[in-house]
Amino acid sequence: MRVRNRVAAYSTLALTLSACFGVPSPLAPGLRGSVGLPSHGVLTNGSQLPESGIGYERYRHANAHYWGVSRLVAAIQKAAAYVDRMLPGGAPLSVGDLSSQYGGKIPNHASHRTGRDVDLLYYVTNVYGHSLKSPGFVSIGSDGLAPDPTNQRFVRLDVERQWLLTRALLTDPQIDLLWMFVSRDVEALVVQHARASGEKTEIIWRAEQVLHQPRDSAPHDDHMHVRIACTPAETLEGCEGGGPHWPWLPDDSNWDDLNVNFIYWIASDDPTPCTPEGATDGKETHLY
Numbered sequence: 700m701r702v703r704n705r706v707a708a709y710s711t712l713a714l715t716l717s718a719c720f721g722v723p724s725p726l727a728p729g730l731r732g733s734v735g736l737p738s739h740g741v742l743t744n745g746s747q748l749p750e751s752g753i754g755y756e757r758y759r760h761a762n763a764h765y766w767g768v769s770r771l772v773a774a775i776q777k778a779a780a781y782v783d784r785m786l787p788g789g790a791p792l793s794v795g796d797l798s799s800q801y802g803g804k805i806p807n808h809a810s811h812r813t814g815r816d817v818d819l820l821y822y823v824t825n826v827y828g829h830s831l832k833s834p835g836f837v838s839i840g841s842d843g844l845a846p847d848p849t850n851q852r853f854v855r856l857d858v859e860r861q862w863l864l865t866r867a868l869l870t871d872p873q874i875d876l877l878w879m880f881v882s883r884d885v886e887a888l889v890v891q892h893a894r895a896s897g898e899k900t901e902i903i904w905r906a907e908q909v910l911h912q913p914r915d916s917a918p919h920d921d922h923m924h925v926r927i928a929c930t931p932a933e934t935l936e937g938c939e940g941g942g943p944h945w946p947w948l949p950d951d952s953n954w955d956d957l958n959v960n961f962i963y964w965i966a967s968d969d970p971t972p973c974t975p976e977g978a979t980d981g982k983e984t985h986l987y
């Protein structure tokens with residue numbers, strides 16, 4: 700069995716034995732950080748995204764769901780600052796929910812439970828191309844326009860800034876980007892802009908892999924949902940990722956370098972029963 704598969708198998712077994720979805724406990728002291736699946740897990744040792752910074756601000760100012768693994772929080776800050784540096788003077792990136800401080804279910808999301816997910820509202824302009832503060836979750840159509848309910852007008856997807864943000868996250872070596880859930884229309888508009896602006900073919904090809912309209916939820920036409928992968932070290936501490944291992948990410952051979960010790964997981968027999976917390980209730984507005 701390849702090391703990666705073996706790690707995943709042991710991790711799954713350990714999580715099954717230690718609890719239904721691996722809640723860290725004295726009986727499972729090795730579980731920490733991003734624990735479990737994005738739709739079925741918890742978070743410890745998270746970092747909180749500050750209320751605002753260079754090129755970004757929180758969408759929900761009074762909300763407590765701005766916790767994530769530190770490399771995701773840092774990546775959001777770096778990417779927003781990069782967009783601001785490349786195109787100064789624009790409206791800030793509006794950042795939606797990450798996770799709660801200790802993970803688990805938060806309202807309106809099926810995932811966002813392990814600190815590896817974040818919703819980023821789209822950059823928009825007015826119809827004349829001037830950058831505008833995001834009016835909120837507005838649905839971008841195939842023409843790049845969205846009705847703005849606050850003033851009966853339309854806003855337009857700011858493809859230039861949206862591409863810069865996509866590029867910054869895609870090429871950040873600290874986060875192994877797994878997915879960017881968007882709508883097909885937004886993907887087409889952003890990728891078309893990247894091509895027209897002379898972007899490297901390799902970067903465009905990567906973007907085409909990770910930009911994705913999920914099949915099992917509504918098209919993400921009003922925000923981009925970003926999910927990062929578990930690192931090998933995080934996997935040993937209970938992180939479960941799934942998803943593709945993109946060819947540009949670090950090679951599997953890195954996993955061989957880790958000194959793996961599964962004994963304390965397998966010996967754990969925490970009897971905590973499964974709770975409905977891990978299940979969706981069918982009332983989600985954002986399935987991701």
Ligand SMILES: [Zn+2]
Pocket residue numbers: 808811816817818924925985987
């Ligand atoms: Zn989301």
